[in-house]
Amino acid sequence: MKIAAIAAGVMVLGGIAQPAMADGKAVYTANCGACHNVMAPKLGDKKAWEPRLKQGEDALVASVLHGKGAMPAKGGKKALSDADVKAAVEYLMAQGK
Numbered sequence: 001m002k003i004a005a006i007a008a009g010v011m012v013l014g015g016i017a018q019p020a021m022a023d024g025k026a027v028y029t030a031n032c033g034a035c036h037n038v039m040a041p042k043l044g045d046k047k048a049w050e051p052r053l054k055q056g057e058d059a060l061v062a063s064v065l066h067g068k069g070a071m072p073a074k075g076g077k078k079a080l081s082d083a084d085v086k087a088a089v090e091y092l093m094a095q096g097k
């Protein structure tokens, strides 16, 4: 009985640990899509992303971490980890290629 409960607990923890790993699409959808689905630079808009992609991933990640223009730092979601931001930027970059 006790062992079964522990095993169940471990399985639950395992289930939580997986999605906690940065999933760029999920991070983007929850934190960035409100802006980037509707305003420039829009998700998947190759023309809008072309000059930005040229800056390279590190520069783009830095823009999001510190904020740029009308975009607040981390898109206003201060709870996001740097890894979350990086994963979301990689997702945006992949869609804009």
Ligand code: HEC
Pocket: 028, 031, 032, 033, 034, 035, 036, 040, 041, 052, 055, 059, 060, 061, 063, 064, 068, 069, 070, 071, 072, 074, 075, 076, 077, 080, 085, 088, 089, 092
């Ligand atoms: C409040 C609206 C808003 C939110 C939320 C937002 N962005 Fe932005 N984002 C912008 C705007 C506006 C720009 C254009 C900034 C500029 O070039 O002046 C931008 C630019 C960018 C750029 C290009 C930066 C560069 O240096 O050219 C990237 C990459 C980016 N956003 C990623 C993200 C990611 C990832 C998230 C979620 C964590 C996010 N954004 C959330 C509005 C937003």
